[in-house]
Amino acid sequence: DDCCSAEDRREIQHIWDTVWSSSFTDRKVAIAGAVFKDLFHHYPSAKGLFERVKVAEPDSGEYHSHLVRVANGLDLLINLFQDTQVLDKQLAHLAEQHILRKGVTQQFFKGIGESFARVFPQVSSCFNLEAWNxxxxTLADRISRDL
Ligand code: HEM
Known part of the structure; x- marks a missing residue:
C-alpha cells in the first residue's frame, strides 16, 4: 500500500486545489492547527517539541507562523508531485530540518499521517482517503527515514 500512483497524485492535487491551495491563509492555519491538535491528543508527548513556537498559546503569532510554515511545506510537496527531482530535494531538505530537532520520531510522522486522515475528510466531502494515505x-517515510 506504499505505492503512490500517477492517478493517486492527480487525485490528491485536484482535491488539494479545492481544499487548500485556493483557500486563504486563515483556512490553512485552521486546518493545520486541527491536525496538530489531533496529533497532540493521540501523541501527548509530541506537544513539548513545539514549546519554542508557543504551542501553549495556540492563538499566538508564533504558533500561527509555525502552522503556516508547515502548511506551506506540505503545499510545496504536493505541488511538486509531478517533478520527482525537485520533490526529492525538498524532501531531503525537510528531512534535514527535522533531524536537527531532537525528539522528532518516525512514530510522530506515522501519527501525523493518521491525524491528516482524520481531519481532511471533515473539510472535504469527497476526500479520497486511500489515495491520500x-x-x-511515501512523503513521510522519506522525511523521517533517518530520524
Ligand atoms: C518545523 C514541515 C511533520 C516537528 C517544521 C518546518 C517545516 C515543517 C516547513 C519549519 C522548518 C524551519 O523553518 O526550520 C513539516 C511537514 C510535516 C511535518 C511538511 C509533515 C509532512 C512534523 C512532525 C513533527 C514535526 C510529525 C513531530 C511531531 C517539527 C518541529 C519543528 C518543525 C519540532 C521546529 C519547530 C520550531 O520552529 O521550533 N516542520 N513538518 N514536524 N517540525 Fe515539522
Missing amino acids: RCFH
Whole structure:
C-alpha cells in the first residue's frame, strides 16, 4: 500500500486545489492547527517539541507562523508531485530540518499521517482517503527515514 500512483497524485492535487491551495491563509492555519491538535491528543508527548513556537498559546503569532510554515511545506510537496527531482530535494531538505530537532520520531510522522486522515475528510466531502494515505506515507517515510 506504499505505492503512490500517477492517478493517486492527480487525485490528491485536484482535491488539494479545492481544499487548500485556493483557500486563504486563515483556512490553512485552521486546518493545520486541527491536525496538530489531533496529533497532540493521540501523541501527548509530541506537544513539548513545539514549546519554542508557543504551542501553549495556540492563538499566538508564533504558533500561527509555525502552522503556516508547515502548511506551506506540505503545499510545496504536493505541488511538486509531478517533478520527482525537485520533490526529492525538498524532501531531503525537510528531512534535514527535522533531524536537527531532537525528539522528532518516525512514530510522530506515522501519527501525523493518521491525524491528516482524520481531519481532511471533515473539510472535504469527497476526500479520497486511500489515495491520500498512499501518497502521504511515501512523503513521510522519506522525511523521517533517518530520524
Ligand atoms: C518545523 C514541515 C511533520 C516537528 C517544521 C518546518 C517545516 C515543517 C516547513 C519549519 C522548518 C524551519 O523553518 O526550520 C513539516 C511537514 C510535516 C511535518 C511538511 C509533515 C509532512 C512534523 C512532525 C513533527 C514535526 C510529525 C513531530 C511531531 C517539527 C518541529 C519543528 C518543525 C519540532 C521546529 C519547530 C520550531 O520552529 O521550533 N516542520 N513538518 N514536524 N517540525 Fe515539522
